Ligand SMILES: Nc1ncnc2c1ncn2[C@@H]1O[C@H](COP(=O)(O)OP(=O)(O)OP(=O)(O)O)[C@@H](O)[C@H]1O
């Protein structure tokens with residue numbers, strides 16, 4: 001079997017562009033017993049596709065499919081031994097994850113119907129011109145991309161996963177450290193586990209990690225393990241093959257759809273134990289076997305996990321596999337609670353105010369010193385999500401709820417010197433975040449060390 005590798009991307013000029021940019025990302029297997037025809041097809045395809053391999057018979061073709069994933073298989077129908085369509089029908093039962101384009105010299109109705117039943121995606125008559133075959137492959141690739149995009153969009157819409165979008169804001173030490181770790185681990189494909197209380201930004205951090213990686217232009221697929229029923233989740237994740245009398249069809253799982261990109265398994269503690277076992281194998285071997293199939297598909301995928309449950313306790317209680325826990329806990333990033341980084345409240349509130357006022361088409365409400373003080377005094381059990389909801393609710397009501405307006409019960413004074421009080425709160429919070437390191441706090445606040453010393457002396461801090 002020969003492998004022909006074209007340059008990663010074909011320049012967007014000349015004839016190559018006529019078939020769409022997606023063609024340059026395609027992997028194609030050519031199955032034909034005639035060396036002349038194989039060479040002809042490879043010569044046409046290799047300069048325009050990412051990877052082209054060839055097989056001289058169905059045995060070689062099966063071996064090629066076992067070893068790697070192909071987007072398209074160009075299949076000669078008449079070969080000694082087994083016909084292309086017979087082989088295709090068999091392969092569907094084992095697990096066939098490509099589009100098949102059938103090449104045949106006999107265009108009778110019977111063959112066409114048979115091809116349709118066997119699930120061939122297209123049909124090209126011999127003799128053909130190079131454009132015809134390139135068009136057929138490009139059409140297949142386009143259709144696959146659209147199907148995948150459509151599936152993932154539907155999934156995203158149905159899972160209400162829209163809220164964890166946007167930029168990871170904050171200049172507190174907690175968030176700055178996390179941003180630094182994310183940038184450091186983004187280029188690697190190691191699994192990352194985000195822990196932390198509800199609403200602390202685990203999903204937004206996971207999306208940031210994906211966006212910083214070289215997978216950024218590939219799918220980020222979030223799956224909320226708590227939202228899918230335990231009976232359905234294995235099919236949903238790994239896909240399955242279903243057989244009827246005529247042929248075997250397949251439903252690709254989210255892992256397969258996410259290939260090349262990142263899979264975000266949220267609330268991972270909720271996964272049923274049998275699915276945990278399968279997942280462990282997938283992470284270790286980076287291959288998946290859809291349910292009901294005997295062929296595995298190689299998988300290029302980064303895994304990110306999140307939970308606000310105590311996984312160690314779940315392991316103790318026997319509801320979470322210990323081996324899986326160790327496998328996913330390579331790098332654990334704990335998202336700090338909002339009370340631990342009060343210095344970020346101002347930035348976050350201002351961002352939510354801007355965002356929701358634009359979305360709702362209403363004027364933003366002023367975030368007065370009194371309000372900011374109140375926000376800083378509250379302990380935010382729902383963390384950033386609670387802050388976000390408060391701002392959204394305020395814009396709907398047209399005012400900030402009274403409990404966040406009157407600063408009476410706040411431990412910080414809000415009298416004539418309230419601006420100083422806000423300043424004091426901010427500086428002390430930053431100092432806190434820097435473990436009392438004044439030089440570091442001065443650097444972050446963009447003021448001189450002397451200013452901090454002077455203020456602290458004034459406040460007796
Ligand atoms: N640092 C941040 N910068 C900007 N927005 C944030 C930040 N942290 C959280 N948010 C926002 O707060 C909301 C909750 O965040 P997210 O969904 O990431 O939390 P979570 O940790 O996944 O919570 P849960 O455990 O309940 O699923 C989202 O709207 C998110 O955009």
Ligand SMILES: [Mg+2]
Pocket residue numbers: 202203266306
């Ligand atoms: Mg979440």
